[in-house]
Amino acid sequence: TQLLEQSPQFLSIQEGENLTVYCNSSSVFSSLQWYRQEPGEGPVLLVTVVTGGEVKKLKRLTFQFGDARKDSSLHITAAQPGDTGLYLCAGGNAGGTSYGKLTFGQGTILTVHP
Amino acid sequence: EAQVTQNPRYLITVTGKKLTVTCSQNMNHEYMSWYRQDPGLGLRQIYYSMNVEVTDKGDVPEGYKVSRKEKRNFPLILESPSPNQTSLYFCASSFAGGYGYTFGSGTRLTVV
Numbered sequence: 001t002q003l004l005e006q007s008p009q010f011l012s013i014q015e016g017e018n019l020t021v022y023c024n025s026s027s028v029f030s031s032l033q034w035y036r037q038e039p040g041e042g043p044v045l046l047v048t049v050v051t052g053g054e055v056k057k058l059k060r061l062t063f064q065f066g067d068a069r070k071d072s073s074l075h076i077t078a079a080q081p082g083d084t085g086l087y088l089c090a091g092g093n094a095g096g097t098s099y100g101k102l103t104f105g106q107g108t109i110l111t112v113h114p
Numbered sequence: 115e116a117q118v119t120q121n122p123r124y125l126i127t128v129t130g131k132k133l134t135v136t137c138s139q140n141m142n143h144e145y146m147s148w149y150r151q152d153p154g155l156g157l158r159q160i161y162y163s164m165n166v167e168v169t170d171k172g173d174v175p176e177g178y179k180v181s182r183k184e185k186r187n188f189p190l191i192l193e194s195p196s197p198n199q200t201s202l203y204f205c206a207s208s209f210a211g212g213y214g215y216t217f218g219s220g221t222r223l224t225v226v
Contacts (some may be wrong), residue, residue, distance in 0.1 A: 001173070030212045042118075042204050042217030043157070060164075087208050088157065092212030100145050100211030101172065104157040 002027040004091050006105030013079055014113050021074045021108045023089035029103075031071040031092040032065050036085050037107075043088055079112045086110075116141045120218035127195055127225055135190045135221050137205030145186040145208040148180065150201040157204070164165070164211060165187055171205050193223040204213065 005024045013019055015111035022031065031050045035043035047056050049072065056063045060083075062075040072089055089105040119141045127133055139146065147162035149172075159172030163182040177199055179191040188207075192199060202222050206215035 031214075033214055035217075040220070042206070042219050043217065045214040048214040058141075090157075100147070100162045100170070102147065102159055102212070102215065103173075104149075106154075106156045 002029075002093075002101075002103045004089060004103055004105040006089055008108060010053055010105060010109050010111075012111045012113070013081055016078050017112075019076050019079055019098045019110070020112075021087055021089075023105050024070070024071045025072065025091060025103075026070065027091070028069050029091035029093065030069075032069070033092060033102075034063055034072070034074055035090065037088060039110055048092075053054060054072040077108075079110075081112045081114050084110055084112050116195075116216065118205055118207050118216050119220035120132055120203075120221050123219065123221060125221060125223050127223070129165050130194050131150065131197055133192050133195060133223075135192075135203060135223070137188045137190065137218060139161075139188075139205075139207040139216070140186065141207060141216065142185065142210070143207035143209050143214075143216075144185075145211045147180065147206050148178070148188070148190045149204045149206065150174065151220075152201050152203065160190070160203075162211075195223075197225050200225050 012082045013023045021106040033048045034046045052067045087108045091103045148160040149157045161180040163169040205218045208215040
Protein backbone atom coordinates (compact mmCIF):
# COMPACT_ATOMS: atom_id res chain seq x y z
CA THR A 1 0.00 0.00 0.00
CA GLN A 2 1.32 3.39 -0.97
CA LEU A 3 1.21 6.11 1.67
CA LEU A 4 1.64 9.86 1.47
CA GLU A 5 2.56 11.74 4.63
CA GLN A 6 1.48 15.36 4.51
CA SER A 7 2.65 17.97 7.01
CA PRO A 8 1.79 20.01 8.84
CA GLN A 9 -1.77 18.93 9.51
CA PHE A 10 -2.81 22.40 10.66
CA LEU A 11 -1.33 25.79 9.84
CA SER A 12 -2.55 29.09 11.24
CA ILE A 13 -0.72 32.20 10.07
CA GLN A 14 -1.12 35.94 9.61
CA GLU A 15 -1.75 37.59 6.28
CA GLY A 16 1.52 38.31 4.48
CA GLU A 17 3.48 35.38 5.92
CA ASN A 18 5.04 32.65 3.82
CA LEU A 19 4.39 28.95 4.34
CA THR A 20 5.38 25.55 3.03
CA VAL A 21 3.42 22.29 3.04
CA TYR A 22 5.25 19.00 2.58
CA CYS A 23 4.18 15.70 1.09
CA ASN A 24 6.47 12.68 1.53
CA SER A 25 6.39 9.01 0.62
CA SER A 26 8.64 5.99 0.40
CA SER A 27 7.00 5.14 -2.94
CA VAL A 28 7.72 6.54 -6.37
CA PHE A 29 4.80 8.19 -8.14
CA SER A 30 4.25 8.95 -11.81
CA SER A 31 2.75 12.30 -10.87
CA LEU A 32 2.07 14.43 -7.83
CA GLN A 33 -1.03 16.52 -7.75
CA TRP A 34 -2.12 19.31 -5.41
CA TYR A 35 -5.75 20.10 -4.73
CA ARG A 36 -7.58 22.68 -2.70
CA GLN A 37 -10.91 21.88 -1.08
CA GLU A 38 -13.50 24.25 0.33
CA PRO A 39 -16.00 23.05 2.96
CA GLY A 40 -18.88 21.14 1.39
CA GLU A 41 -17.27 20.99 -2.05
CA GLY A 42 -15.08 18.62 -3.99
CA PRO A 43 -11.31 19.08 -4.31
CA VAL A 44 -10.19 21.38 -7.12
CA LEU A 45 -6.98 20.58 -8.96
CA LEU A 46 -4.28 23.26 -8.59
CA VAL A 47 -1.36 21.62 -10.40
CA THR A 48 0.10 18.32 -11.59
CA VAL A 49 3.86 17.75 -11.60
CA VAL A 50 5.26 14.76 -13.48
CA THR A 51 9.02 15.17 -13.85
CA GLY A 52 11.53 14.70 -11.02
CA GLY A 53 12.85 18.11 -9.96
CA GLU A 54 10.03 19.94 -11.71
CA VAL A 55 8.96 23.33 -10.35
CA LYS A 56 5.69 24.97 -11.29
CA LYS A 57 4.42 28.38 -10.27
CA LEU A 58 0.83 29.51 -10.04
CA LYS A 59 0.81 33.19 -9.02
CA ARG A 60 1.95 33.14 -5.36
CA LEU A 61 2.00 29.32 -5.19
CA THR A 62 5.15 27.34 -6.04
CA PHE A 63 5.02 23.55 -6.40
CA GLN A 64 8.04 21.29 -6.51
CA PHE A 65 8.40 17.57 -7.27
CA GLY A 66 11.36 15.83 -5.67
CA ASP A 67 14.15 14.49 -7.85
CA ALA A 68 13.26 10.91 -6.94
CA ARG A 69 9.52 11.53 -7.45
CA LYS A 70 8.75 10.51 -3.87
CA ASP A 71 8.04 13.91 -2.36
CA SER A 72 6.62 17.31 -3.14
CA SER A 73 6.16 20.71 -1.55
CA LEU A 74 3.76 23.60 -1.88
CA HIS A 75 5.07 27.06 -0.98
CA ILE A 76 2.76 30.06 -0.66
CA THR A 77 4.28 33.52 -0.64
CA ALA A 78 2.57 36.40 1.16
CA ALA A 79 -0.49 34.38 2.15
CA GLN A 80 -3.90 36.03 1.96
CA PRO A 81 -7.18 35.22 3.75
CA GLY A 82 -8.51 33.92 0.43
CA ASP A 83 -5.89 31.13 0.59
CA THR A 84 -7.68 29.61 3.58
CA GLY A 85 -8.77 26.04 2.91
CA LEU A 86 -7.82 22.37 2.93
CA TYR A 87 -4.80 21.55 0.76
CA LEU A 88 -4.35 17.96 -0.42
CA CYS A 89 -1.50 16.26 -2.17
CA ALA A 90 -2.13 13.12 -4.21
CA GLY A 91 0.22 10.66 -5.84
CA GLY A 92 -0.75 9.14 -9.17
CA ASN A 93 0.28 5.94 -10.93
CA ALA A 94 0.41 5.88 -14.70
CA GLY A 95 1.71 2.38 -15.20
CA GLY A 96 1.81 -1.15 -13.89
CA THR A 97 -0.95 -2.83 -11.93
CA SER A 98 -1.92 0.40 -10.14
CA TYR A 99 -2.65 2.36 -13.29
CA GLY A 100 -5.27 5.00 -12.48
CA LYS A 101 -4.88 4.65 -8.74
CA LEU A 102 -4.61 7.88 -6.75
CA THR A 103 -3.32 8.05 -3.17
CA PHE A 104 -4.09 11.13 -1.08
CA GLY A 105 -2.24 12.66 1.83
CA GLN A 106 -4.18 13.51 4.99
CA GLY A 107 -4.42 17.18 4.06
CA THR A 108 -3.32 20.49 5.56
CA ILE A 109 -5.91 22.86 6.95
CA LEU A 110 -4.61 26.37 6.32
CA THR A 111 -6.09 29.40 8.05
CA VAL A 112 -4.84 32.85 7.11
CA HIS A 113 -5.88 35.59 9.51
CA PRO A 114 -6.35 39.17 8.26
CA GLU B 115 -19.48 23.74 -18.69
CA ALA B 116 -17.09 20.85 -18.10
CA GLN B 117 -18.18 19.07 -14.96
CA VAL B 118 -18.77 15.93 -12.96
CA THR B 119 -22.34 15.65 -11.68
CA GLN B 120 -23.26 13.52 -8.70
CA ASN B 121 -26.72 12.82 -7.37
CA PRO B 122 -28.07 13.06 -4.81
CA ARG B 123 -26.12 15.66 -2.79
CA TYR B 124 -27.58 14.42 0.48
CA LEU B 125 -29.05 11.02 1.34
CA ILE B 126 -30.27 9.51 4.59
CA THR B 127 -31.15 5.83 4.44
CA VAL B 128 -31.63 2.82 6.68
CA THR B 129 -29.35 -0.15 7.13
CA GLY B 130 -29.77 -2.76 4.42
CA LYS B 131 -31.74 -0.69 1.91
CA LYS B 132 -29.97 -0.81 -1.46
CA LEU B 133 -29.01 2.54 -2.93
CA THR B 134 -27.25 3.97 -5.96
CA VAL B 135 -25.33 7.21 -6.22
CA THR B 136 -25.09 8.39 -9.80
CA CYS B 137 -22.10 10.07 -11.42
CA SER B 138 -21.87 11.55 -14.89
CA GLN B 139 -19.13 13.51 -16.67
CA ASN B 140 -19.34 15.53 -19.89
CA MET B 141 -15.61 15.75 -20.71
CA ASN B 142 -15.26 12.44 -22.56
CA HIS B 143 -12.77 11.31 -19.92
CA GLU B 144 -11.52 7.72 -19.97
CA TYR B 145 -10.86 7.46 -16.23
CA MET B 146 -13.41 7.69 -13.46
CA SER B 147 -13.11 7.02 -9.77
CA TRP B 148 -15.02 6.99 -6.49
CA TYR B 149 -13.65 8.22 -3.16
CA ARG B 150 -14.92 8.49 0.36
CA GLN B 151 -13.75 11.19 2.74
CA ASP B 152 -13.82 10.68 6.49
CA PRO B 153 -12.44 12.89 9.29
CA GLY B 154 -8.95 11.80 10.26
CA LEU B 155 -8.73 9.33 7.38
CA GLY B 156 -8.66 11.68 4.42
CA LEU B 157 -9.76 10.70 0.91
CA ARG B 158 -9.65 7.00 0.13
CA GLN B 159 -10.24 5.46 -3.26
CA ILE B 160 -13.09 2.94 -3.45
CA TYR B 161 -13.07 1.88 -7.11
CA TYR B 162 -11.72 3.24 -10.34
CA SER B 163 -12.39 2.61 -14.00
CA MET B 164 -9.99 2.91 -16.92
CA ASN B 165 -12.65 2.58 -19.61
CA VAL B 166 -16.05 1.10 -20.39
CA GLU B 167 -16.42 -2.31 -18.75
CA VAL B 168 -12.97 -2.02 -17.11
CA THR B 169 -12.94 -1.41 -13.36
CA ASP B 170 -10.57 -2.15 -10.49
CA LYS B 171 -10.60 -2.00 -6.71
CA GLY B 172 -9.13 0.89 -4.81
CA ASP B 173 -8.13 0.85 -1.16
CA VAL B 174 -11.57 0.39 0.43
CA PRO B 175 -13.85 -1.55 -1.98
CA GLU B 176 -15.67 -3.72 0.59
CA GLY B 177 -19.42 -3.18 0.59
CA TYR B 178 -19.47 -1.28 -2.71
CA LYS B 179 -20.10 -2.14 -6.35
CA VAL B 180 -19.60 -0.11 -9.51
CA SER B 181 -20.38 -0.49 -13.17
CA ARG B 182 -19.17 1.31 -16.28
CA LYS B 183 -21.55 0.52 -19.10
CA GLU B 184 -21.19 3.92 -20.74
CA LYS B 185 -18.15 6.18 -20.88
CA ARG B 186 -19.89 9.11 -19.20
CA ASN B 187 -21.54 7.28 -16.29
CA PHE B 188 -20.03 5.54 -13.28
CA PRO B 189 -22.64 4.74 -10.60
CA LEU B 190 -21.72 3.62 -7.09
CA ILE B 191 -23.95 0.90 -5.66
CA LEU B 192 -24.35 -0.02 -2.01
CA GLU B 193 -26.23 -3.34 -1.98
CA SER B 194 -26.73 -3.45 1.78
CA PRO B 195 -25.58 -0.20 3.39
CA SER B 196 -24.31 -0.23 6.96
CA PRO B 197 -23.68 2.65 9.39
CA ASN B 198 -19.92 2.46 8.82
CA GLN B 199 -20.56 3.57 5.24
CA THR B 200 -21.78 6.93 6.49
CA SER B 201 -19.40 9.29 4.76
CA LEU B 202 -18.87 12.02 2.18
CA TYR B 203 -18.50 10.47 -1.28
CA PHE B 204 -16.85 12.00 -4.33
CA CYS B 205 -16.83 10.93 -7.94
CA ALA B 206 -14.00 12.15 -10.18
CA SER B 207 -12.87 11.84 -13.78
CA SER B 208 -9.62 12.32 -15.67
CA PHE B 209 -8.38 12.21 -19.26
CA ALA B 210 -5.50 9.94 -18.20
CA GLY B 211 -4.95 7.62 -15.29
CA GLY B 212 -2.74 8.88 -12.48
CA TYR B 213 -3.07 12.53 -13.50
CA GLY B 214 -5.30 15.42 -12.54
CA TYR B 215 -8.91 14.60 -11.71
CA THR B 216 -12.03 16.75 -11.86
CA PHE B 217 -14.22 16.10 -8.83
CA GLY B 218 -17.95 16.28 -8.35
CA SER B 219 -19.52 18.29 -5.53
CA GLY B 220 -19.98 15.27 -3.30
CA THR B 221 -22.75 13.14 -1.81
CA ARG B 222 -23.18 13.14 1.93
CA LEU B 223 -24.58 9.75 2.90
CA THR B 224 -25.95 8.88 6.32
CA VAL B 225 -26.91 5.29 7.10
CA VAL B 226 -28.97 4.83 10.27
